[in-house]
Amino acid sequence: MYQKQIEQLVILQQIDGEMISLTAEVENAPKEIASLEKKCRDVEAQRDQVREKLGYLTDQLSRLETDIEDDHVRMKKSKSKMMMVGNSKEYNAMVREMDSLEKLNRSRDEEKVAFAEEVERQTTADRELSEQTEALRADLETAQAGLKTRLDAAGKRIAELSEQRTHACGVIPKPILSRYEFIRSRLANPVIVSVTNGVCSGCNISIPPQAFIELQKGQQILSCPNCQRLIYWDQHIMSQEKAEEAQEA
Incomplete structure (x- = not known):
């Protein structure tokens, strides 16, 4: 009698242990989905920030290229005018103007290089974040598709275990x-x-x-x-x- 009671208690404990695990799965499965959804939103938000920055950098780079091109045109015109200068005063004034334009262009060239490098970095970040987003979306779709199956299977097993538990409890004093x-x-x-x-x-x-x-x-x-x-x-x-x-x- 003693051993039978012990055996039934061990069986009851096994049933309870499995029910605890299944109940935790039922409770945690929707949380896993919510966690994946949050990760997707977070990565997408990061990607949107990168794309916003990338748009700004691209506009600034385009503006710089336009300004540099305009200055090149101005310098060409200034060089042509230098050939027609009638006195040294005008010549010196044009030399100073060209020096200023060259310094400005050198500064703009350096700025253009810096912007181009940052555009490349942000483009790489955008690509990596896009890949992360796609991977997370795929995981989310898989998890969402399997959620109902998991919950149905767990619910069915819990029902079976409940019947087994009732039986086990019935034979224990x-x-x-x-x-x-x-x-x-x-x-x-x-x-x-x-x-x-x-x-x-x-x-x-x-x-x-x-x-x-x-x-x-x-x-x-x-x-x-x-x-x-x-x-x-x-x-x-x-x-x-x-x-x-x-x-x-």
């Missing part, structure tokens, strides 16, 4: 079941654990020698004095398994 449920409400799984070589596998602490002796007798279900979980001597279950194997053989 109410006082023992009440102790199991009481401990389960206060401690995380596992609720019932084996004792091997006098050590509780739930808290990994040795139980008192007298308690271990009582446990080995297999007359009543005991609790670990340290973690309060239900305990059983592992040899009892092993002996039962060997007996069942012998009967099957």
Whole structure:
């Protein structure tokens, strides 16, 4: 009788453990979708910022190229005029103007190089973020497509386990079941654990020698004095398994 009760409690715990995992999956699956959606939005926002910056840089680069081209035209005209200058005063004035234009153009050329380099960097960033977005969108579509299937399968399995749990609870004496449920409400799984070589596998602490002796007798279900979980001597279950194997053989 004792061993049968232990076996049923272990079965009940296995059922509860699977139900806990499935319930967590049902709760977390929509959260996973929400997390992927947020990642998509975040990456898309980054990409939009990059594209906005890229648009500004492209406009500035175009403006610089236009200004540089206009200055080249002005310099050509100034050089042509220098050939027609009638006195040194006008000549010197035109030389100064051309020097100013050349300095301005050198500065603009340097600025153009800097803008072109930044455009290249932002173009690379845009491409990488676009690839990330596509990958995340594909993951999201796959997750969304499989969500209903996952939830349906989990719900079906939970229903099956609920029936198995009802059956298991029906064959366990109410006082023992009440102790199991009481401990389960206060401690995380596992609720019932084996004792091997006098050590509780739930808290990994040795139980008192007298308690271990009582446990080995297999007359009543005991609790670990340290973690309060239900305990059983592992040899009892092993002996039962060997007996069942012998009967099957």
